[in-house]
Amino acid sequence: MINKIVSTVEEAVAGIDDGATVMIGGFGPAGQPAELVDALIAQGAKDLTIVNNNAGNGETGLAALLKARRVRKIICSFPRQVDSQVFDALYRAGDIELELVPQGNLAERIRAAGAGIGGFFTPTGYGTDLAKGKETRLINGRGYVLEFPIHADFALIKAERGDRWGNLVYRKTARNFAPIMATAARCAVVQVHEIVELGALDPEAIVTPGIFVKRVVRVASSAAASDAGSQAA
Amino acid sequence: MNKLNRDQMAARVARDIPEGAVVNLGIGLPTLVANHLPKDREILLHSENGVLGMGPAPAAGEEDYDLINAGKQPVTLLRGGSFFHHADSFGMMRGGHLDFCVLGAFQVSACGDLANWHTGAPDAIPAVGGAMDLAIGAKQVFVMMEHLTKQGESKIVEHCSYPVTGVGCVNRIYTDLAVIDVTEQGLRVLEIVEGLSIEELVRMSGVPMRRAQAKAYA
Numbered sequence: 001m002i003n004k005i006v007s008t009v010e011e012a013v014a015g016i017d018d019g020a021t022v023m024i025g026g027f028g029p030a031g032q033p034a035e036l037v038d039a040l041i042a043q044g045a046k047d048l049t050i051v052n053n054n055a056g057n058g059e060t061g062l063a064a065l066l067k068a069r070r071v072r073k074i075i076c077s078f079p080r081q082v083d084s085q086v087f088d089a090l091y092r093a094g095d096i097e098l099e100l101v102p103q104g105n106l107a108e109r110i111r112a113a114g115a116g117i118g119g120f121f122t123p124t125g126y127g128t129d130l131a132k133g134k135e136t137r138l139i140n141g142r143g144y145v146l147e148f149p150i151h152a153d154f155a156l157i158k159a160e161r162g163d164r165w166g167n168l169v170y171r172k173t174a175r176n177f178a179p180i181m182a183t184a185a186r187c188a189v190v191q192v193h194e195i196v197e198l199g200a201l202d203p204e205a206i207v208t209p210g211i212f213v214k215r216v217v218r219v220a221s222s223a224a225a226s227d228a229g230s231q232a233a
Numbered sequence: 234m235n236k237l238n239r240d241q242m243a244a245r246v247a248r249d250i251p252e253g254a255v256v257n258l259g260i261g262l263p264t265l266v267a268n269h270l271p272k273d274r275e276i277l278l279h280s281e282n283g284v285l286g287m288g289p290a291p292a293a294g295e296e297d298y299d300l301i302n303a304g305k306q307p308v309t310l311l312r313g314g315s316f317f318h319h320a321d322s323f324g325m326m327r328g329g330h331l332d333f334c335v336l337g338a339f340q341v342s343a344c345g346d347l348a349n350w351h352t353g354a355p356d357a358i359p360a361v362g363g364a365m366d367l368a369i370g371a372k373q374v375f376v377m378m379e380h381l382t383k384q385g386e387s388k389i390v391e392h393c394s395y396p397v398t399g400v401g402c403v404n405r406i407y408t409d410l411a412v413i414d415v416t417e418q419g420l421r422v423l424e425i426v427e428g429l430s431i432e433e434l435v436r437m438s439g440v441p442m443r444r445a446q447a448k449a450y451a
Contacts, residue, residue: 027282027319028305029298080360091358100359103281104323104366111320124327124366127400129351143400172299172316173283179318207318 004166004216005195009039012189012217016045016154019072023051023110023150023181024062025157031174033158033191035219037061040156046070051110051150053103053177055079055087066090073097075150077106102130105147107180113149114183114212122147155185159208162192163199166213167206175207182212191219234428237409237450244269245450246335246377246407250276254332257281257367260304263335263377277311279331281363283322286314303363323363326370334371336364338378338403340393343440345403345415347376348395361398368399380408380437387438389413389420410434411450419443424450 006012013036016022022040026032041064048071055076056063063086065071074096079087090096101109102124112120121144125131135146157178160171168190170178182188195218237245239262247269250256257279258266267289270276278287280302287302288309296307310316325331340348350364351357368374378388389406406413411434412424420442422431431444 028301030282030301031299078360078362080358088358092356098359100361102361102365103319103363104327104370107319107323108327122327123369126369127346127397128365129396130361130365170316172297172310173280173301174299175316175318176283177319180320 003164004210004213005164006215006217009035009191009217009219010043012036012191012215013039013043013154013156015187016040016043018045019047020045020153021049021051021151023152023155023157023177023185025155025176025178025181027053027173027176028057030172031158031170031176031178032061033156034061036156036158036189036191036217037065041065041068041070044070047072049073049075051075051106051152051181053077053106054081055084055098057081057083059086063087066096069095071096073099075099075101075106077101077103100130106150107177109147109150110177110180110184112147113151114180117149119146119148121145150184152181152185153187155181155188157181157188157190159190159192161194161196161201162190162213162216163196163201163210164216165198166190166208166210166216167201168192168208168210168213169201169205170207179208182208187214188212189215189217191217193220194218234410235426237426239265240269242377242407242409245412246375247271249375249405250274250333252276255279255285255330257326257331257334257371259334259336259364259367261337263337264304266335266377279322279325280308281319281322281326281366283317283319284308284310284314285317285325286311288314323366323370326363326366329370329372331371333373333375334367335375335377336367338376338388339395340388340390341376341378341403341406341415342390342393343415343420345401346393347374347398347403348393350398351396353396364398368402373404374399374402375405375407376403377407380410387440389438389440391440410437413442414445421445426450
């Protein structure tokens with residue numbers, strides 16, 4: 001019997017080694033797998049490369065992981081925010097490496113990894129500082145930049161409902177990076193608000209088919225906390 | 234001269250968004266455009282975090298932090314709206330499916346280069362978000378900004394001194410002084426505020442501009 005459900009967040013993050021690349025879902029407060037990140041902090045893995053749209057807000061979640069000095073490098077699109085003080089301090093001290101990626105290129109590089117694409121030419125960033133040193137090409141008169149996929153060892157994501165095969169549905173804009181991160185990681189770990197019986201999810205509405213998911217854990221939180229009121233993308 | 238205030242600028246941009254258009258409004262000044270979209274037109278707002286058919290802010294107490302916009306503020310969903318993941322959302326841009334985006338800017342050059350993501354200051358922490366995707370990703374890219382900086386320097390320039398976000402990507406500029414098209418023949422003034430001459434506008438801007446049949450701007 002296939003059963004991807006694990007009973008604790010500790011089991012869910014087991015096996016994340018030092019030096020691993022870990023994708024963390026979420027855009028602002030929506031879709032942050034906060035309990036999985038807390039479990040990762042407790043688990044102790046260090047020297048991590050983190051892939052997320054941002055670089056932590058306030059003092060909790062990803063910011064707490066950074067503050068615990070577990071992160072060697074972050075790949076993200078928008079680190080600087082009003083409440084990104086933990087990242088800002090590490091960055092200014094030279095204690096964290098930043099790979100800044102335009103948001104759509106970040107998404108597409110993650111998607112490409114999951115879809116087995118070796119690289120792709122994108123118009124985003126052409127002619128800008130973020131394309132410096134990268135291979136470019138004119139295709140039908142338009143400039144494109146060669147970008148490579150981002151693979152991960154683990155993805156920590158949040159979904160609304162899941163079943164024991166790992167099928168998932170999401171809630172509103174909490175979906176954001178989760179479906180593509182699930183495809184790009186060797187081991188996708190999902191915290192869900194609710195676990196349902198096989199067959200309870202409408203097959204026409206399943207967003208992430210279970211093939212992309214390795215572990216599902218129930219965490220009884222629902223909508224994102226309203227205190228994460230940061231601004232800007 | 235009758236400079237436009239931020240709401241008047243937003244209202245002016247909104248007038249140019251036609252029935253049926255799909256539009257992304259950038260963070261900051263462009264967000265105001267939503268308040269002025271004509272009620273008799275069906276216009277779909279796209280938000281890059283994965284919403285098409287975004288509605289206005291919810292009533293106090295009705296906020297759902299799983300339903301936010303790119304500025305991470307709570308929003309609502311119109312009937313018929315949809316949610317999708319980030320790769321689809323940016324595919325909508327890059328794939329040329331969006332009709333318009335409206336962006337703020339530090340500078341726009343005479344050939345339509347846009348600078349709006351980074352001041353380039355050595356101590357600044359860079360952050361780009363979706364700015365570069367938006368710059369190249371809509372059929373029409375509108376910029377909405379004050380014409381001059383607080384120091385009185387023109388934000389329309391011959392060449393951007395700030396790091397660019399996109400090359401030759403801006404189609405039209407709405408400032409508090411004028412509406413200007415970026416064309417292959419250079420900048421073309423479509424509208425100008427009352428009490429300001431084209432000659433004076435060009436002198437303030439330091440960039441050549443041609444006169445279209447400039448109408449009063451209000």
